[in-house]
Amino acid sequence: MVAVLAQRVASSTPRRRLQLAGLAVLVLALLLAFLYIRSEAADPEVRNDVMLSLRELEKLDAEWDANILRAHIGRAPATPQLTTQLPRMRELVARLGEAVPETGSAPVGAAYTQLREALQRKEVLATQFARHNPPLREALTYLPPAVADLKTELGGIEGALAPARLVVRLDASLNALLSEILRYNVAPSPPLAARIDETLGDIAAQEIAFSPAVVEKMDAIIKAARVILEKRPLGNRLEAQIAGAALDTALDRLGREFTRSFDAALAVRERYRGYLFAYSAVLLMLLAYAGMRLRRSYRIIGEVNHRLQAANETLEQRVAERTAELETQSKQLERLAQHDSLTGLINYRQLTRLLERALARANRRDSVVVIMFIDLDGFKAVNDTYGHATGDLVLQMVARRVQEKLRAEDALARLGGDEFVIMLEEVASREGALRVAQLALDQIKSVTEADGNPVAISASIGISSARGHEAAARGSAALLAEADKAMYEAKQSGKGVFVISPQAQWPALPATPEDGGHARNPLE
Numbered sequence: 001m002v003a004v005l006a007q008r009v010a011s012s013t014p015r016r017r018l019q020l021a022g023l024a025v026l027v028l029a030l031l032l033a034f035l036y037i038r039s040e041a042a043d044p045e046v047r048n049d050v051m052l053s054l055r056e057l058e059k060l061d062a063e064w065d066a067n068i069l070r071a072h073i074g075r076a077p078a079t080p081q082l083t084t085q086l087p088r089m090r091e092l093v094a095r096l097g098e099a100v101p102e103t104g105s106a107p108v109g110a111a112y113t114q115l116r117e118a119l120q121r122k123e124v125l126a127t128q129f130a131r132h133n134p135p136l137r138e139a140l141t142y143l144p145p146a147v148a149d150l151k152t153e154l155g156g157i158e159g160a161l162a163p164a165r166l167v168v169r170l171d172a173s174l175n176a177l178l179s180e181i182l183r184y185n186v187a188p189s190p191p192l193a194a195r196i197d198e199t200l201g202d203i204a205a206q207e208i209a210f211s212p213a214v215v216e217k218m219d220a221i222i223k224a225a226r227v228i229l230e231k232r233p234l235g236n237r238l239e240a241q242i243a244g245a246a247l248d249t250a251l252d253r254l255g256r257e258f259t260r261s262f263d264a265a266l267a268v269r270e271r272y273r274g275y276l277f278a279y280s281a282v283l284l285m286l287l288a289y290a291g292m293r294l295r296r297s298y299r300i301i302g303e304v305n306h307r308l309q310a311a312n313e314t315l316e317q318r319v320a321e322r323t324a325e326l327e328t329q330s331k332q333l334e335r336l337a338q339h340d341s342l343t344g345l346i347n348y349r350q351l352t353r354l355l356e357r358a359l360a361r362a363n364r365r366d367s368v369v370v371i372m373f374i375d376l377d378g379f380k381a382v383n384d385t386y387g388h389a390t391g392d393l394v395l396q397m398v399a400r401r402v403q404e405k406l407r408a409e410d411a412l413a414r415l416g417g418d419e420f421v422i423m424l425e426e427v428a429s430r431e432g433a434l435r436v437a438q439l440a441l442d443q444i445k446s447v448t449e450a451d452g453n454p455v456a457i458s459a460s461i462g463i464s465s466a467r468g469h470e471a472a473a474r475g476s477a478a479l480l481a482e483a484d485k486a487m488y489e490a491k492q493s494g495k496g497v498f499v500i501s502p503q504a505q506w507p508a509l510p511a512t513p514e515d516g517g518h519a520r521n522p523l524e
């Protein structure tokens, strides 16, 4: 079951997993709260309060019974205390009633109902008893001294005046009455009542023999005895009913039920405390497990981060290396795109680009740009005689030697084969430019040996030039075509010379003698 649950959790989405975790925490918290509440159970103060109330009720009930007993035997005060305990008893019973729902026990509820009903019953009976008891008490307290008093009187002058036989008989009747009344008071019964009635009749029959004062006393005694005769049975009945109300029994029962309920609640509380302890231990283990998992996760995350960082650094390094490589390759490609691989000179494409810029500058500054188209003479023979490699070497030597004689801002390009182009900017004079052409011729002719082989080459050079806005208007292609055409004429005229294009333009002012017409040319 747990394995299936764990599998389901593992295969669920992170959001679902979060929901399940929240639900689990909620269930655990609810269970904890439930166990905590059950382990609290009843408040011990309630138990103490109940027990104190019960003890006080028992005490008050005993006092009440004692007062009833005192009233029964005629020892009670003139106003007997037969209902004085009631207000406090009602209060205590009400307080017990408040504790009943807290126990949640049906037997406690039933015992409490029984107590309340017993108290009500006893209250009604005690009230009747209180109303009924005073004349009885009065008769009971009156009779014995009255009989004694009469007997004393009979022993005196009254006894001497009356016939002795009657005096003795009255004395005996009085003795019998007192004895019978006392017995009747304890245990009234119809035969005893009949006998007392007889005795009273006997006493009354003797009244004629005595003085009016004695007769009055005899009447009073007879009246008191009759009150006792009449009231005693009802009083005893009421007392029996009061005892039958069984308030003490109800109190006992309620005390037992309360104790049983509290003990049961205590046992439940102890049981749930045990559960709570065990559950807390399980929770602690869960927490420890979760903590371990969390620590493990953090460690794994740390390791992954570390590896990622290392991989990132490696990647960055590789990217940097690759970028540098690409930059180098790109520069090489750019160089290849702009340069001739054999001689290292710029190629046709780069030449035209530089020429366009030079023409634009010439337009702005009204300066002169010169193009010299060079085609080697006799180069094919080198190739044919010594091979292509030697021809290459010758081309490289030509390039280097001519380049050495040019200014940094001048350009030398190889167009392909044995064709080269010189571009001069800011040319100050025609003569200066021609001297550059002558120098180039001389440099080329100076290549007389290559790879240990004798070489005889020269060059035909066609020269074109343009000035100012005219230069920009004609453009690079026209300038190159004019120079090419002039070179062709140089070839036609016998090679080894330079020819100036008829369209060539030169600086407006003649060059000063100091600068020789090509003031900024290092070749001068």
Ligand SMILES: Nc1nc2c(ncn2[C@@H]2O[C@H](COP(=O)(O)OP(=O)(O)OP(=O)(O)O)[C@@H](O)[C@H]2O)c(=O)[nH]1
Residues within 6 Å of the ligand: 342, 375, 376, 377, 378, 379, 380, 381, 383, 387, 388, 389, 390, 391, 392, 395, 416, 417, 418
């Ligand atoms: N070694 C070498 N030879 C090349 C290269 N490019 C072209 N050539 C050769 O250069 C020669 C050029 O021919 P030409 O200009 O007719 O030869 P030339 O002897 O100078 O003749 P003219 O120009 O008429 O004076 C050809 O034989 C091409 O094969 C190269 O890169 N290296």
